[in-house]
Amino acid sequence: MSGTGRRVVLLLLDGARHDVFASLAARGDLPHISRHILDPGGMTPATTVFPSTTGVAYLPFLTGCFPGTCDVPGIRWLDVRRYRGRWWDDRDQVRSYCGYQGGRLNTDLRPGIATLFDLVPDSIGICTPFTRGLGDGRERAGAARKVWGGLAHYTGGYGVLERAVGRALVRAVREKPSFVFSVFPGVDGVTHFHDPAHPDVLDTYRDFDGIVGDLAQAGGFDGETLVLLVSDHGLSRVDRHTDVSLELEAMGLPTLRHPLVWRRDPVAAVMVSGNASAQVYLLPGRVRERRFALAEIESGAVAPIPADVVRRLAARPGIAMVVATDEAGLVLVSRDGRALLRDVTGGVAYDPVTADVLGLGPPAVLPEREWLARSLDGRYPDGPLQLLQLFRSPRTGDLVVIADRGADLRLDWEVPEHRSGHGSLTADHMRCLAACNVPIDGPLRTVDVFPLVLHHLGLPIPAGIDGALPRYGVR
Numbered sequence: 436m437s438g439t440g441r442r443v444v445l446l447l448l449d450g451a452r453h454d455v456f457a458s459l460a461a462r463g464d465l466p467h468i469s470r471h472i473l474d475p476g477g478m479t480p481a482t483t484v485f486p487s488t489t490g491v492a493y494l495p496f497l498t499g500c501f502p503g504t505c506d507v508p509g510i511r512w513l514d515v516r517r518y519r520g521r522w523w524d525d526r527d528q529v530r531s532y533c534g535y536q537g538g539r540l541n542t543d544l545r546p547g548i549a550t551l552f553d554l555v556p557d558s559i560g561i562c563t564p565f566t567r568g569l570g571d572g573r574e575r576a577g578a579a580r581k582v583w584g585g586l587a588h589y590t591g592g593y594g595v596l597e598r599a600v601g602r603a604l605v606r607a608v609r610e611k612p613s614f615v616f617s618v619f620p621g622v623d624g625v626t627h628f629h630d631p632a633h634p635d636v637l638d639t640y641r642d643f644d645g646i647v648g649d650l651a652q653a654g655g656f657d658g659e660t661l662v663l664l665v666s667d668h669g670l671s672r673v674d675r676h677t678d679v680s681l682e683l684e685a686m687g688l689p690t691l692r693h694p695l696v697w698r699r700d701p702v703a704a705v706m707v708s709g710n711a712s713a714q715v716y717l718l719p720g721r722v723r724e725r726r727f728a729l730a731e732i733e734s735g736a737v738a739p740i741p742a743d744v745v746r747r748l749a750a751r752p753g754i755a756m757v758v759a760t761d762e763a764g765l766v767l768v769s770r771d772g773r774a775l776l777r778d779v780t781g782g783v784a785y786d787p788v789t790a791d792v793l794g795l796g797p798p799a800v801l802p803e804r805e806w807l808a809r810s811l812d813g814r815y816p817d818g819p820l821q822l823l824q825l826f827r828s829p830r831t832g833d834l835v836v837i838a839d840r841g842a843d844l845r846l847d848w849e850v851p852e853h854r855s856g857h858g859s860l861t862a863d864h865m866r867c868l869a870a871c872n873v874p875i876d877g878p879l880r881t882v883d884v885f886p887l888v889l890h891h892l893g894l895p896i897p898a899g900i901d902g903a904l905p906r907y908g909v910r
């Protein structure tokens with residue numbers, strides 16, 4: 436492959452906001468990126484996946500599949516098909532990629548899904564928590580990620596790690612592999628301590644621009660190299676913390692959550708992702724093959740869960756909506772009322788029965804790509820399909836709780852406290868960065884990057900993925 440000169444460099448600027456990036460570029464603060472990426476190509480309007488959280492939101496780039504299809508529905512989840520309520524024996528059925536189970540991201544992926552690392556055998560992956568399919572010696576800066584990334588999580592000092600990744604990137608492109616995937620965790624990491632437009636955050640973008648200059652000097656743009664610059668989600672300032680576990684405890688429901696996974700006889704489990712969304716599992720110790728439907732919960736059949744639990748959660752300040760299932764699809768419950776979402780022939784049906792929860796107007800059936808275009812500049816970009824895809828995973832909760840703008844579902848124990856967050860379905864989190872040194876037609880979903888990479892390398896695109904090849908390379 437490397438002999439053909441067709442190569443792809445995929446740079447993931449974790450947590451980069453498209454608008455912050457665009458305003459820095461417009462000010463002339465990103466000269467290397469402008470010269471090598473934006474001038475010959477440009478930015479494309481893009482959306483990430485729900486939940487919009489680090490790690491989980493990397494999978495679409497590398498598999499072309501949504502988290503629901505990958506069966507990795509969040510950075511924390513519980514498998515009700517296997518969890519019997521024994522905290523030690525069943526600890527494997529409760530997942531948190533934030534701690535010692537981090538590496539499980541590689542093996543939890545639904546079998547049969549091919550990664551870019553599988554399909555492009557000379558791939559190099561730099562600073563990536565997801566490595567499935569990478570050949571021996573082809574994972575780089577893994578130790579730096581663990582050591583410096585672990586420290587920076589508490590100190591916010593990401594500079595050392597970013598520079599180490601930059602050096603590994605320069606070394607990697609000199610080997611001329613067909614595909615390089617490189618993660619820069621600094622923007623996400625530094626923003627958690629601040630506002631998305633804080634001077635320290637802006638400096639992280641500017642430092643990254645210097646790395647793109649080094650990449651160009653090392654020949655990273657030579658020949659027919661496609662260089663993509665993407666982010667896995669945006670970020671927004673958090674002014675309100677609503678802890679779903681504490682809300683449930685206040686209803687008298689013993690609730691299992693991290694790190695208290697030893698909770699005695701819990702009747703609910705809350706698994707938070709990215710901090711602005713959470714999955715709720717009812718009666719977590721009762722092994723079952725299906726979710727509790729909203730009608731069942733509201734009939735009082737899931738005792739001791741109160742019949743009005745969904746309505747009460749949805750009414751809490753800081754919560755935008757609670758999503759549950761019915762026999763035909765999803766029910767979206769907000770403090771104002773309810774809407775329905777269904778997969779139907781001809782696309783996706785949205786029906787704002789008593790409230791326009793997604794802000795998409797009157798009832799309609801549209802092909803899912805049209806919903807993307809229609810929702811792109813709204814409150815919940817790509818909301819319809821993103822909610823439906825998540826419930827494809829049997830590991831997704833009975834309920835999915837989504838934080839409102841400016842709020843998160845932060846756990847009471849979390850250190851350090853996050854001043855900015857992500858993980859929700861709101862525009863601040865769902866709109867992400869996509870820039871390339873050739874023009875790409877938008878709007879783009881992050882799952883579309885996977886077929887784009889394979890197409891540029893002249894490789895076949897696997898059937899059954901969620902992404903679609905965008906039109907690119909033409910003005």
Ligand SMILES: [Zn+2]
Nearest residue numbers: 449450489623
């Ligand atoms: Zn991230």
